[in-house]
Amino acid sequence: MDAEPQPFGAPKKGGWVTFPFLIATMAGLTLAAGGWSNNIIVYLINEFNIKSIDAAQIANIVNGCMALFPILGAILADSYLGSFIVISVSSLISMVGILVLTLTSTLDTLKPTPCENGQSTCTGPSKAQIGILYTSLALSTVGVAGTRFTLAAMGADQFHNPKHQGVFFNWYFFTMYAATLVSMVGIVYIQDNVSWGLGYGLSGAANLIGLAAFVLGRRYYQLLKPQDSPFTGLACVLVAAFRKRKALLSLKIEDYCQEPQPGGTKLVSATPTSSFKFLNHAALVTPGDLNSDGSINKPWNLCTLQQVEDLKTLIRISPIWSTGILLHTPIATQMSLVVLQALAMDRHLRPRFQIPAGTMMIFVTISTSISLAIIDRFLLPTFHKLTRTSPTPLKRIGVGHVLTISSMALSALVESKRLTTARTHNLTGNSIVPLSVFWMVPQLVVVGVGEAFMFPGQVMFYYQEFPKSIKSTAAAMVAVLIGIAFYLGTAVVDFIRKTTGWLPDGINDGRMDNVYWVLTIAGLVNFGYYLVCSWMYKYQNVENKEVISSNPC
Structure with a gap:
């Protein structure tokens, strides 16, 4: 701008x-x-x-x-x-x-x-x-x-x-x-x-x-x-490619519309890439696409080759991006369930002081903050000294996957102990169980450490790999993942409520530990999917581009 x-x-x-x-x-x-x-x-x-x-x-x-x-x-x-x-x-x-x-x-x-205490309805x-x-x-x-x-x-x-x-x-x-x-x-x-x-x-x-x-x-x-929004150009690629779907693609670079650059030069690939070849139709110049001065006549009929390649880049990234949804869904679900658990546990630090249930996620925030400092000042320099390389963003995200899965497993074990304590004392509904709320701290610390690895890894990956035209939205893609994860977590909890008896209104009567085990298994499956996607993914090579002189489109 x-x-x-x-x-x-x-x-x-x-x-x-x-x-x-x-x-x-x-x-x-x-x-x-x-x-x-x-x-x-x-x-x-x-x-x-x-x-x-x-x-x-x-x-x-x-x-x-x-x-x-x-x-x-x-x-x-x-x-x-x-x-x-x-x-x-x-x-x-x-x-x-x-x-x-x-x-x-x-x-x-x-x-x-x-609602008065002890009131049934x-x-x-x-x-x-x-x-x-x-x-x-x-x-x-x-x-x-x-x-x-x-x-x-x-x-x-x-x-x-x-x-x-x-x-x-x-x-x-x-x-x-x-x-x-x-x-x-x-x-x-x-x-x-x-x-x-x-x-x-x-x-x-x-x-x-x-x-x-x-x-x-x-x-x-x-x-x-x-x-103008760069997303308009990406949408143009889909529309133009569909409209020209019957046109024969050319092997000549001059038959494709190039991105004009300052000074009359253009930064382009040697030829349109062969992957997702159908999209190349959008940059193919056909009769009537250009005005007499070389400008584009109908923007939704013709796009630049750079816009086509930008959309292809997003398509290549999308499998990795999709794994982030199920990575964040367990965390989003845990955030709300932890508050319900805390309300039914002993939150006293002293006889007259108890921790508000809504502050439990502070342990995640503190853990993430401390871990970020340790990773930046100790782990990364040590890793570089030992290997002469820096961990790739995908490796950092992978560590986040492992720690998030571990946190869900810990959550299941702690909830199982809480339910066992409740049944030992014949407690039902949402009665407070004589078990300290600090039993949940380890699982929150682990998920916080996981966030310290995966959040910077995701931001670095998207910023590094996203097309130049939309790099400003790269960090926002993590927020999109989190938003979808909260919605998906809501759907998962709703499905579990309707199909099982694990989440009744009184959590002491349910099996919330089974919910955490389901999240653990889902995380393991998603991690396997992530390993396949990251193994197949090739980092974008931004070096093999050349500057050539050419006429405007």
């Missing part, structure tokens, strides 16, 4: 002057998002009398939307509206959503009658109450969608020096982790032990501070103009 023209005499835009505004925005919005989302399962169960598994399913859908929708926000910012408008409007929408959620926690008319929310609740969650989720990736990209746009961009990203992710930890520990504790209204109110206040900081920095930002 091109920068907006600046009036004569106007102060220089961008640079480190924008840093405090963007980091303050990131801190406020992350704190707000974590404050309302981290403890949503407990809120649905305790305040809206929603059954435990149903609450976990709702949380899965919300988390899936929070992971997937930012892609739409990034596309809107890059191709249509620009980053500033998308972030500002999204932050405002998020604040409205949190405000409505705060009202549901403070106004008795917006939530069902509280509880009154659920009315249609109006559940409608208002879902509206608040939808607005809050949409708000996250427009800020998460867009803010990171906009921050990088303020710097021309790659080293400065790297420093910004380091502080960006540090701020994100720090704000997430504060929300998990501080706001969730307030919600559980002081007041839901105060907890959500603090989230709203953090959102307001973040929005205010962002708007105050408006005069200093370097704002880039939106450009």
Whole structure:
């Protein structure tokens, strides 16, 4: 994207002057998002009398939307509206959503009658109450969608020096982790032990501070103009190839439309690649495709050879990408089930202090943060000294597969012990079992270490292998995986509920350990599929390209 023209005499835009505004925005919005989302399962169960598994399913859908929708926000910012408008409007929408959620926690008319301890049946929310609740969650989720990736990209746009961009990203992710930890520990504790209204109110206040900081920095930002979406060109390849499916392909390079480059040269392959040959029809020049000046007459009838090769690259990557769905599905399912388990376990650190169930995932965050530092500062340098090479992104992802499978197996063993303890004490329903919640810490630590391997590995792999035209969305592909995984996890849990008795409303009466064993087996099968895909995959050779002179299309 091109920068907006600046009036004569106007102060220089961008640079480190924008840093405090963007980091303050990131801190406020992350704190707000974590404050309302981290403890949503407990809120649905305790305040809206929603059954435990149903609450976990709702949380899965919300988390899936929070992971997937930012892609739409990034596309809107890059191709249509620009980053500033998308972030500002999204932050405002998020604040409205949190405000409505705060009202549901403070106004008795917006939530069902509280369920007394020992009461066999509880009154659920009315249609109006559940409608208002879902509206608040939808607005809050949409708000996250427009800020998460867009803010990171906009921050990088303020710097021309790659080293400065790297420093910004380091502080960006540090701020994100720090704000997430504060929300998990501080706001969730307030919600559980002081007041839901105060907890959500603090989230709203953090959102307001973040929005205010962002708007105050408006005069200093370097704002880039939106450009046409590169995905339009990829879609053009499919349409043009289908329309020309009956045309005979040529072996001559001059019969194909090339990508114009600055200076009248073109960066092209020697010939169109033979893989997925059908797509080559899209770049084949036929009568009527070009104007008299050599420009393309009908864009949806003719595409450049580079666009064709870009789409082929995505097709080659897709098998590896698909393995990531079942890699993240067990983790997404575990996130919600862990909260339900924690609610039915002893969470006391001291007689008068107990850990909020919604903070259990903090062990994953801490484990990931520590592991990232150890991998970067110790494991990778040691590996390089011993082998004179660095581990490939696919190898790092493979380690993540192994650790995730191990975490699911540990989860199954711990849940089996929890159920055995419950039956020993004749406990049913969701009664608290006299087993410390810290039994679940090892499985969360292992999955955190796995994330430290696979997340950077996936981002590196997609950024390295994706076509140049859409490299900005490479990191977002991991979020797409996570979003789909949450939806798939919801479907898996729903299927298990309907076909087995493993997940009743009272988890002490079920067999959640069998659910974890199913996830373990699915992970093993997926790992086998991943090994085949990674063995067959060939890293893209970007070196064997040549610059040649040619006429425009």
